[in-house]
Amino acid sequence: MTRKSAANGNRPSAPLHWGQAGGWIEAVVGSMFSGKTQELIRRLRLATIARQKVQVFNSALDTRYAKDHIVSHDSAKIPCQSAARAKDILTIIEPDTQVVGIDEVQFFDEGIVEVCEALADQGHRVVVAGLDQDFRGVPFPVTARIMAVAEFVTKNLAICAVCGSPANRSQRLSVSKKLIEVGTQDKYEARCRRCFKR
Ligand SMILES: [Zn+2]
Numbered sequence: 001m002t003r004k005s006a007a008n009g010n011r012p013s014a015p016l017h018w019g020q021a022g023g024w025i026e027a028v029v030g031s032m033f034s035g036k037t038q039e040l041i042r043r044l045r046l047a048t049i050a051r052q053k054v055q056v057f058n059s060a061l062d063t064r065y066a067k068d069h070i071v072s073h074d075s076a077k078i079p080c081q082s083a084a085r086a087k088d089i090l091t092i093i094e095p096d097t098q099v100v101g102i103d104e105v106q107f108f109d110e111g112i113v114e115v116c117e118a119l120a121d122q123g124h125r126v127v128v129a130g131l132d133q134d135f136r137g138v139p140f141p142v143t144a145r146i147m148a149v150a151e152f153v154t155k156n157l158a159i160c161a162v163c164g165s166p167a168n169r170s171q172r173l174s175v176s177k178k179l180i181e182v183g184t185q186d187k188y189e190a191r192c193r194r195c196f197k198r
């Protein structure tokens with residue numbers, strides 16, 4: 001079956017037959033408490049059930065939980081390998097790996113964009129999750145660039161902890177001015193545009 005549309009030309013509207021043709025990038029982005037890591041774990045689990053070889057990476061900067069697992073806020077977890085620099089992923093990747101998962105992509109250096117592109121070019125399915133905005137509401141450059149080059153972007157919304165509206169910002173509740181404050185529930189909450197305070 002081929003699926004074509006005028007808008008897409010010869011490009012399939014969904015990756016039904018991309019298995020042999022080569023790789024792509026899926027970006028799952030949003031604020032804190034929007035279920036990004038859960039969604040990443042869900043996609044990687046489905047690949048594992050289909051007996052695809054999966055390798056999962058997080059940044060050595062992400063020290064919230066055990067370094068050898070990615071853990072979502074609802075305690076779903078999947079084994080992962082820790083990489084200090086983005087380019088380390090290219091040396092850790094095994095030749096028969098089909099699917100590459102990367103969590104908290106904003107913790108990586110800018111080289112992660114080229115790494116994701118190289119992996120997709122080599123035929124890997126690359127599934128990346130990350131924060132799209134920092135605690136000031138400013139886009140993370142790494143996430144913004146990944147969203148630009150990805151074939152598929154899923155933008156998750158959380159629920160505003162103040163008013164219950166759809167929320168796309170992460171409100172920092174502590175006074176720290178560090179750009180990356182490794183977070184837990186008591187340091188941040190999801191806020192909508194209206195309730196977010198800079
Ligand atoms: Zn609100």
